[in-house]
Amino acid sequence: MSEGRAGSGAESDEPVADAVFRPVRAGNAFEETVERLLAAIKLGVVARGERFPAERDLAVRLGVSRITLREAIRALQESGYVESRRGRFGGTFVTYIPPRPSxxxxxxxxxxxxxxxxxxxxxxxxxxxxxxxxxxxxxxxxxxxxxxxxxxxxxxxxxxxxxxxxxxxxxxxxxxxxxxxxxxxxxxxxxxxxxxxxxxxxxxxxxxxxxxxxxxxxxxxxxxxxxxxxxxxxxxxxxxxxxxxxxxxx
The missing domain is CATH 1.20.120.530 (GntR ligand-binding domain-like)
Structure with a gap:
């Protein structure tokens, strides 16, 4: 799977993406945002090697500020779920590999x-x-x-x-x-x-x-x-x- 595909999972499965990238509920916006992004990863809406939608668009869909979204992405990056890349083909890419318990x-x-x-x-x-x-x-x-x-x-x-x-x-x-x-x-x-x-x-x-x-x-x-x-x-x-x-x- 090409790592250059921008949000290919979210784009090809748009109805499914809508179910995950919906506005967060009232409460702790940071925790809700982390949960939404994790759901997108674990459900395969954005698969390993694929890129999340652009930060601006994703913040609008989730109904959160870009500051909150960046904090959530940083938390996922620190936990090994995603990585951020700079440049023309940069963005937030999924790196998560599901564990295989015995x-x-x-x-x-x-x-x-x-x-x-x-x-x-x-x-x-x-x-x-x-x-x-x-x-x-x-x-x-x-x-x-x-x-x-x-x-x-x-x-x-x-x-x-x-x-x-x-x-x-x-x-x-x-x-x-x-x-x-x-x-x-x-x-x-x-x-x-x-x-x-x-x-x-x-x-x-x-x-x-x-x-x-x-x-x-x-x-x-x-x-x-x-x-x-x-x-x-x-x-x-x-x-x-x-x-x-x-x-x-x-």
Whole structure:
């Protein structure tokens, strides 16, 4: 992936970027800004080697001063998530490499979560099923359909190493297309937690192909304006991920 691409993740996944680069809430603007930038990194909105949007534009989207944004970027740089480069092709580039904990470490983490893990599964299912059902009931505009098909194609063409990022973009796009900022923000936070668990597990080609088939079923149901088919397709897809994590505990 070229390091000269300016914000390529944020630009190509614009609906997903909107879910992350939204105005911070009232409170501690610095902490909120750090959280937004971290979410963009961990969800792959801006992938490793890619550049964040220009500081001026990013400050406007987040609704913070450039001073606050610079302080947040400096904090992430000190923690090893990004680096700042000067010059014509400069900017803030992501350097973060997700950790790869051992199988035993992940098992301990899953067991420690206890009821919180079940809550995560349930909340994710409600959010993702609800988003797809709502979108199927409302129908897609031509532009929305084009966006959803683009995210489907990107997930379908993704390599194993890049699949998690593209899968996340696909699901967040469904939420974003409902027009509910609250729904999309909640799903983005949930997916970030889920991805931290899934990233520790090997991505098998068979599972990836099964997931691709399910993605197509979800999109077909939404395009056909069939809420019940959308409910069934998303439930099957989400249940598969839940079963995979539960099996990992065994």
């Amino acid at each position: 199988r035993d470490e992940v098992r301990r983490q899953l067991r420690a979560m206890g009821g919180e893990l079940e809550d995560l599964f349930t909340f994710r299912q409600v959010l993702e099923v609800g988003a797809a059902v709502r979108l199927a009931a409302a129908g897609l505009t031509p532009g929305q359909e084009q966006t959803l098909l683009a995210r489907l194609a990107e997930a379908d063409d993704a390599t194993i190493d890049d699949y998690r990022r593209r899968d996340t973009a696909f699901h967040l796009t469904i939420a974003e297309l409902t027009g509910s900022a609250s729904l999309t923000a909640a799903l983005a936070e949930t997916r970030m937690k889920l991805n931290e668990l899934l990233d520790a597990m090997p991505m098998l080609a068979k599972n990836l192909e099964h997931s691709r088939v399910q993605h197509i079923a979800i999109v077909d149901a939404i395009r056909d304006r069939d809420p019940e088919a959308a409910r069934t397709a998303v439930t099957e897809h989400v249940d598969g991920t839940t079963a995979l994590l539960r099996a990992f505990l065994g």
